[in-house]
Amino acid sequence: MSAASETFEKTPGWLDWFDGPSKPKFTPPPGAVDAHCHVFGPGHKFPFAPERKYTPCDASKHQLYALRDHLGFSRNVLVQATCHGADNRATMDAVMSSGGKAKGIASVKPSVTDEELELLNANGIKGVRFNFVKRLVDPLPPAVLAKLVERINKFGWHIVIYFEAEELPELYDFISSIETVVVVDHMGRPDVTKDVDGPEFSLFQKLMEENENIWSKVTCPERLSKSGPPTYDDFVPFGARIVERFPDRVLWGTDWPHPNLTSHMPDDAWLVDMIPRIAPSEALQHKLLVDNPMRLYWPEEGK
Ligand SMILES: O=C(O)/C=C(\CC(=O)C(=O)O)C(=O)O
Numbered sequence: 001m002s003a004a005s006e007t008f009e010k011t012p013g014w015l016d017w018f019d020g021p022s023k024p025k026f027t028p029p030p031g032a033v034d035a036h037c038h039v040f041g042p043g044h045k046f047p048f049a050p051e052r053k054y055t056p057c058d059a060s061k062h063q064l065y066a067l068r069d070h071l072g073f074s075r076n077v078l079v080q081a082t083c084h085g086a087d088n089r090a091t092m093d094a095v096m097s098s099g100g101k102a103k104g105i106a107s108v109k110p111s112v113t114d115e116e117l118e119l120l121n122a123n124g125i126k127g128v129r130f131n132f133v134k135r136l137v138d139p140l141p142p143a144v145l146a147k148l149v150e151r152i153n154k155f156g157w158h159i160v161i162y163f164e165a166e167e168l169p170e171l172y173d174f175i176s177s178i179e180t181v182v183v184v185d186h187m188g189r190p191d192v193t194k195d196v197d198g199p200e201f202s203l204f205q206k207l208m209e210e211n212e213n214i215w216s217k218v219t220c221p222e223r224l225s226k227s228g229p230p231t232y233d234d235f236v237p238f239g240a241r242i243v244e245r246f247p248d249r250v251l252w253g254t255d256w257p258h259p260n261l262t263s264h265m266p267d268d269a270w271l272v273d274m275i276p277r278i279a280p281s282e283a284l285q286h287k288l289l290v291d292n293p294m295r296l297y298w299p300e301e302g303k
Contacts, residue, residue: 024272036253049085239278
């Protein structure tokens with residue numbers, strides 16, 4: 001059966017049996033934005049990409065928006081995941097039916113036409129994602145991506161970039177050469193068993209220090225932590241450091257529906273309860289959850 005057909009072999013489908021997250025103890029401020037999450041499928045409507053490296057179970061916009069309300073959030077930023085390749089229809093469909101409460105980040109091929117970019121722009125897409133994680137994609141060369149950066153600049157879009165910490169030395173110059181806003185997923189995936197002041201995470205902090213256009217998502221304790229759930233203690237010094245040093249350039253998100261996790265499936269309430277541990281004051285929480293994402297994704301609201 002071809003991968004692009006309408007029947008899929010699914011990875012174990014936690015959404016089939018999980019009866020939902022508990023209520024977080026932490027109450028997000030009014031207007032809080034979950035700035036990193038995905039929708040998958042439904043596969044019969046929005047087929048997964050033939051070139052994908054994993055097949056998730058369906059995770060619909062209805063489930064995502066129910067989760068948003070349950071956790072006490074107001075808006076979402078939907079990030080196109082690699083299992084949908086450069087076919088942005090599932091993401092677009094979710095954004096376009098959100099009543100203005102969601103914006104999106106697309107994936108595009110170098111062959112994307114100006115008309116396609118215009119269409120994405122007119123329907124809530126605010127940037128493109130460059131993915132360098134080899135278990136997810138065959139990464140495009142930086143020179144090719146640099147041409148895409150030139151083409152998207154006219155929309156005022158930004159770049160979301162996903163890489164693992166060991167790739168940063170090689171990508172450092174390319175990322176620093178981008179003049180538009182760059183948002184790094186999951187703090188560049190540091191090894192949180194290492195010292196927060198060690199060479200690996202210092203290089204990431206240097207990248208943010210030297211380039212004021214670089215932002216970071218302080219996300220994914222469930223992916224990065226080795227100490228594990230529900231408190232993900234080893235993640236805290238890393239997230240807290242980035243929030244403390246760069247409070248105006250950080251974003252937070254659930255990463256729902258957590259594809260490719262093999263260790264455990266997080267209760268999203270645990271993730272929300274990490275927020276006050278990495279952003280200890282109300283002022284920091286407001287920047288992280290409201291001011292920063294609103295400035296980047298809803299600038300038209302002037303907040
Ligand atoms: O959601 C994430 O950030 C992480 C993912 C999936 C992903 O990003 C993708 O498929 O594009 C991962 O690490 O497997």
